[in-house]
Amino acid sequence: MELARASGIHIGKAGGIVSDKFLRTSVENVFTCGDCAESEHFITKKPVLSALGTIASRHGMAAGENAAGGERVAAPVLGATVMRLFGLEIGSVGLTETQAKDANLDVIAMQVKYPSLPHYFEGGEEVPVRMIAEKQTGKILGAQILCREAAALRVNLISTAILAGVTVSQFADSDFCYSPPCSDIWAPEAIAAQTIMRRLKRS
Ligand SMILES: Cc1cc2nc3c(=O)[nH]c(=O)nc-3n(C[C@H](O)[C@H](O)[C@H](O)COP(=O)(O)OP(=O)(O)OC[C@H]3O[C@@H](n4cnc5c(N)ncnc54)[C@H](O)[C@@H]3O)c2cc1C
Structure with missing residues (x-):
């Protein structure tokens, strides 16, 4: 500097x-x-x-x-991060609720805890997801995730959704894959989006 x-x-x-x-x-x-x-x-x-x-x-x-003479636009910055601490992965992308409010955005934030695999299949874990969306548009603005594995994949998925301007309704209805040993019908982050979607419909 x-x-x-x-x-x-x-x-x-x-x-x-x-x-x-x-x-x-x-x-x-x-x-x-x-x-x-x-x-x-x-x-x-x-x-x-x-x-x-x-x-x-x-x-x-x-x-x-x-x-070297090119015209490449700088990649967008959302602050996608992930780290592992004592066996727990902590992922974050976009804005937290506090950051969104500091930026004078009218947001809704909901936290859910949902299993990564169906209850009838062994393994899996309860994954807490906190998602933040803009109240007026329903667009996803951020999320934070805690889990033992695959936090990076969930963060990357939500990052792409934010960059594409995806709403909680579109995200909740996305054609995500399902197979008992790999993923439940609903991914924890889809459940978070569904929860916000329902709350927005009621308000
Ligand atoms: C402990 C740690 C963990 C991190 N973990 C992550 C992570 O998990 N994920 C993530 O996305 N980011 C992580 N980061 C951040 C990431 O490393 C930095 O954002 C990134 O390296 C910045 O790149 P840079 O090119 O600006 O600087 P640097 O990578 O620091 O490169 C600067 C280079 O310039 C050289 N230099 C300095 N002064 C001179 C000089 N006068 N003359 C010639 N050369 C000079 C230095 O030796 C260095 O090689 C971590 C950072 C730290 C410190």
């Missing part, structure tokens, strides 16, 4: 190097990506420091391509 400041590159409100959607900085022929760069959050449109290897890699590829 010292180098960036010394060179007169514009530093933004979040404390990172500012760029346009092609990752061009305020100095000609200088591009930015990674932990030192600010990005626009896909939902709030506010500048954020993502500080994630996922975004650093995607923006690094785009910045490299653009430095």
